[in-house]
Amino acid sequence: MQKPCQSGSSLFVAIDRATRSLLYRVYEAKTAENTEDFMNRCLEYFPFEVTHVLTDNGPEFTNRLIKSKKGKLCQKPSHLDEVCKTNHIEHRLTRPNTPKTNGMVERANGIIKKGAILKDNYVNKEEMNDALMAFLVYYMLYRRHGGVRKELNVKTPFQAVEKWFMLKSEIFKQNPSEFKNKPLHLKSIENSSVSQTTM
Numbered sequence: 117m118q119k120p121c122q123s124g125s126s127l128f129v130a131i132d133r134a135t136r137s138l139l140y141r142v143y144e145a146k147t148a149e150n151t152e153d154f155m156n157r158c159l160e161y162f163p164f165e166v167t168h169v170l171t172d173n174g175p176e177f178t179n180r181l182i183k184s185k186k187g188k189l190c191q192k193p194s195h196l197d198e199v200c201k202t203n204h205i206e207h208r209l210t211r212p213n214t215p216k217t218n219g220m221v222e223r224a225n226g227i228i229k230k231g232a233i234l235k236d237n238y239v240n241k242e243e244m245n246d247a248l249m250a251f252l253v254y255y256m257l258y259r260r261h262g263g264v265r266k267e268l269n270v271k272t273p274f275q276a277v278e279k280w281f282m283l284k285s286e287i288f289k290q291n292p293s294e295f296k297n298k299p300l301h302l303k304s305i306e307n308s309s310v311s312q313t314t315m
Contacts, residue, residue, distance in 0.1 A: 135276035
């Protein structure tokens with residue numbers, strides 16, 4: 117879900133396996149609270165019901181590997197586990213130390229890095245955030261994606277959303293035409309929040 121971004125920042129990334137739709141956001145740190153915030157944003161953003169989440173075993177995602185002083189594993193659910201439980205989502209974990217288990221998000225991280233993060237030398241985080249949001253719009257609406265072309269005979273993640281809506285509208289909570297504006301709306305929200313924090 118997250119990737120180092122710029123001097124201490126982390127980019128949290130979510131990708132839908134069926135449509136290759138993306139959402140990402142820069143956070144100052146990899147914390148359980150930021151993971152919870154990002155997951156809630158994902159639930160608000162994606163136009164369909166989320167049924168499963170796959171993450172690595174980082175402490176921002178799970179308490180599974182945290183041990184007490186007595187050596188007992190933590191039984192308390194993580195912030196993400198709580199959000200998943202509330203929304204009837206199964207939280208799955210990759211095998212420890214095997215990033216290839218979550219290869220789709222690893223590839224997405226590479227695409228984002230190449231398409232936005234490493235594309236320019238940004239003067240500040242606001243510039244980088246602008247580039248990231250512009251890339252999200254490009255990725256969702258215009259960038260051709262081989263995986264969805266082969267599986268659904270469409271070219272972009274947004275077209276895959278439309279195709280899935282035709283095939284299984286009952287899993288959607290929002291019409292694709294309404295969803296199409298979300299990446300553009302995110303860009304304006306991110307820009308206004310950056311402006312507010314720099315004043």
